[in-house]
Amino acid sequence: KQEVTQIPAALSVPEGENLVLNCSFTDSAIYNLQWFRQDPGKGLTSLLLIQSSQREQTSGRLNASLDKSSGRSTLYIAASQPGDSATYLCAVVSGAQKLVFGQGTRLTINP
């Protein structure tokens, strides 16, 4: 059974810092990995999608990497801003295109 773990559960950093969020999964037979952002009381917004054949994806200040063999992904946020404060969720797609989610990392950027 696929299990996804995100560390740390919560992170608080000052504005302007670069930071890394971690995601690990137990079964390397994945189709892809997706990072989402969720603001309090809101839905999920897709940030980056990495196919199993890819090593990384970039969007603006965000960069996501994937190492299937070790079962790890990282989300790098450059020059963090208070507006980046949210919960970040990692999810992997396995059989029948079903997503398995991690518990999320609650990120706070302090002005």
Add this chain to the structure above:
Amino acid sequence: NAGVTQTPKFRVLKTGQSMTLLCAQDMNHEYMYWYRQDPGMGLRLIHYSVGEGTTAKGEVPDGYNVSRLKKQNFLLGLESAAPSQTSVYFCASIKVPNNEQFFGPGTRLTVL
């Protein structure tokens, strides 16, 4: 494109009452999903559908039923609501072939 929409946004039920949550997508996606999100439990898959007329169980299907009579709609039913079904429910659909999932805004359900 409206994307993925959910109706209603909020609902309060009494134990034993029934209701149906509607999910609609206008992106012509084949696959649709229902998740529930609970504090400390993350998002868990309830049921999913790989095409019109098909449904399958996910991780936590008990107490729920689903139907996919039209490709664009996926309905989640609670026949006899229980307080344990208090949760936020999210619908999602998938774009093939890259398998990117798109989520609706959620339905916040409280069962008293």
